[in-house]
Amino acid sequence: MSNPSKAPRPEGAAPHLEVIPLGGMGEIGKNITAYRFEDEIMVVDAGLAFPESHQMGIDLIIPRIDYLQQNAGLIKGWILTHGHEDHIGGLPYILPRLPRVPVYGAGLTLGLVREKLSEFGIKDGEVDLREVDLSDKVKIGTHFQVEFFRMTHSIPDNAGYLLTTPAGVVMHTGDFKLDEEPSDGKTSDLARIEQAGKDGITLLLSDSTNAERQGRTVSEAEVARNLETLIAGLKGRVFLTTFASNVHRVQNVINIAHRQRRRVVMEGRSMIKYAQVAQTLGYMELPEPFLASDEVGGLQDQQVLYVCTGSQGQPMSVLSRLAFGNHAKIALRRGDSVILSSNPIPGNEEAVNLVINRLYEIGVDVYYPPNYRVHASGHGSQEELATILNLARPKYFLPWHGEPRHQINHARLAQTLPRPPKRTLIARNGDVVRVSQDDFKVTGTVPAGAVYVDGLGVGDIGDDVLLDRVNMSQEGILIMTAVLHPTPHVEIVSRGFVRANRELDAQIRKVALDAIEQGLREKKRLEDVRDDMYGAVRRFVRKVTGRNPVLIPLIVD
């Protein structure tokens, strides 16, 4: 790993900052960004990502932090933009591996982090969480000054920040939409962005998630109005699912239920957890207490509204159990209504579709986007991205929080504006992006990528293991055990290959045994005999079945 900052700055050279995205650049997920100025490092966020379909059996993915571990002594502080999993979900895995430094974040963000750390058995004293308001300035190390500012998003207390360094000013939007009617009335701090733009922004990092979407993202208030119109017209029980972290959405649903004279029942661990944290910290207000599901007995169907987990079709979620009829306490029936106040995240389409179909089969009424406008993205569309670029007027631009398609469309959008950035880079995780008043380029790379978390294991599964899983999932596995004494014979076991087939098994055993016996006659080494058996069986199986199962040849001498 090259380390361009270790050397002292040459006489007269402009001071420069390094921006080193370790996650979230060229992808949507596991956001983590390091800033380095001379011998000081500041880190932003530490998120997780969910596996793609070829990453089989993986629970979740966290970013590689080799760079931070190798420069652990330089880390002066950490800031958190908001409480979404793709920004804080990696903290329990990452913070314990690095020195204890101040971690700054807003109230709800830190509340969710505390909850998360305690689930992992990490004690309060092991981390140095410091709460900030969303206009606070904090100093990190001697070179970094951070000023938080409010941005609307699909979770409260969401922040962007201005980072002032000797090499220039960086503005990072964080995740955002420019909701003009946010549920708590607290709009994005465009005035601060505009002022910073006038004062001069060297580099802008901005959220590219919806860079391909034209127009503006629908407001949370519009979603609430649509939900209320819909719910007001429903007669039976109502079951609504949404992202548990969308505290404003849940608050709006609670308010709607109250006005529509429905009591609210929360169902599902994560739904209850977020509601508890939000209530405790004052981000959620209940006009009347939640009911437990066994307290609804005296109520009529039209007096109850369940808020459930399961918006992504997760198999163990409440909505899935309801759809498949295996919820312990509640059974759906004709006359019930289910509202999916959500969209499937890419990769979850099939699971959500399955749940929706099962709900239809039960005979309940099902409401979901796009025909019912009961969800809005938390990320701004092209008009909102343009507003930020127009106000910030950055010299340099890094489209962030997006795959290449989103980054590049964000970059192109910037070029169409009246005052485009002087230079835009499409960076990737691990790039060392050097920024100074007169320079903006990638000067090297550091290790970056995915660490797989599976069960209790963190990092004990690599791409080689995943490749084995993919191969076995495609063609199954065939294990041949050749026992040499007293007379050679071969046993066959398979999984996921073909249905039990004695004739085929016998043929394979014969092919394997022929290879073994010939090898023994020729007095080959055992490894070579094993390889011969492997090759003979591979060719035979391919010929008669057209398949390539994973073959495991074992020889017992």
Add this chain to the structure above:
Amino acid sequence: MSNPSKAPRPEGAAPHLEVIPLGGMGEIGKNITAYRFEDEIMVVDAGLAFPESHQMGIDLIIPRIDYLQQNAGLIKGWILTHGHEDHIGGLPYILPRLPRVPVYGAGLTLGLVREKLSEFGIKDGEVDLREVDLSDKVKIGTHFQVEFFRMTHSIPDNAGYLLTTPAGVVMHTGDFKLDEEPSDGKTSDLARIEQAGKDGITLLLSDSTNAERQGRTVSEAEVARNLETLIAGLKGRVFLTTFASNVHRVQNVINIAHRQRRRVVMEGRSMIKYAQVAQTLGYMELPEPFLASDEVGGLQDQQVLYVCTGSQGQPMSVLSRLAFGNHAKIALRRGDSVILSSNPIPGNEEAVNLVINRLYEIGVDVYYPPNYRVHASGHGSQEELATILNLARPKYFLPWHGEPRHQINHARLAQTLPRPPKRTLIARNGDVVRVSQDDFKVTGTVPAGAVYVDGLGVGDIGDDVLLDRVNMSQEGILIMTAVLHPTPHVEIVSRGFVRANRELDAQIRKVALDAIEQGLREKKRLEDVRDDMYGAVRRFVRKVTGRNPVLIPLIVD
């Protein structure tokens, strides 16, 4: 299997028809429908389906035809609505297992069937293909009279049909949209539908694919105009992908290329195959011959347009190979444009997204829906579905070609119309739907479902094998071979479990050996010793890794 038709009709009972969907009812894919009147059966289509993500390693899925095999002697004829894989893709597997009966279809449909059968080595004489025009009437058996009529869709020569039987008249739309500007000028035969509606339709089966989409589906002509506007503005080479079977789309692209002074190069086996069949049968006209890719040397970039396979992100397709830089002859470069005149079919979103991102990374310009309106569905939306229902005015209604969500929304749409059907059933594959002038109900079921095709195997993979594949893909496999003589020891092999880990292997070997030795001391039977080893290792592995790999315990005595 109950067989309600075997008994002679009771005195005075109204004659009845049985509609028995064996595929395509409650799903989108592998369409096949049987009609039975007394001791005569007529079959419609025989399609295939593509696997869902949990059907791992499966190449394709064909319908179970137990009912047809058990009643093979009653089959009097077969009709084909159009040449899509979900309607004819099962024929090479199914026709050879049943008696030779007349198979009726339009010119292009039969041309594609012939091509397909010959790929499978099925000779012309083995099947009795009979070409019809799309207004022909054919008699099948003594009771079935079939009249084809034209419906627009995303492939030429697409048919609906009227089936007249002693029990009433069935109208089946087949797949359709009501394109008012089809490329060949041949619109859907709404006049025939209207007349049949006036004459009286007992039962309507209609395409539910887009029953959740409001308004009308975009016309093929509109797509062509958008493509031409786009292509006219492009300077470099153009690569366009679409569904190879969409002959009209490809024809339009050829015409656009000609007007824009670009020569066309066809790339990809299926693209070439469909174009050849369509040309040979007069469904495609070339203003000038296709070029081979090694003939473009003398042309400038803006004089060439490649039509490629790969609209679904298939790994071996031309577009994927171009995107990943491993095409043997062509390398994409900045200045090229790629147009995806297609949408991902559900399940292919991730693969298509990967290709699109790689194209962006290469630096080519990429154009695709929805921002560029360069694709339209082949299936009609709610207004078109309503038009059919209003014209046909059926007494009974079976929403077909859809999952439950599509079927039920189609049924609801029908109820909102001025003259709703008297009764609508949401049927599933295998239902025996009894239809007479005064009755419409499900009276029984026959076997129906999926036969998996994998490699050369048809039906040798069942859900048990797939479950093994899913389990191995999630947690890997661990094989323990216990050798008892001369002294007991245990060997461990794993795939897809964890990275090579000597310490863990040693621990597992010890746990296994302890179990073995204890069992031998207690003089247990070998099966019980093996089960003990299995149980001990399962508990140990779960405790230390949090995982449940597939465990294979082998004992060599």
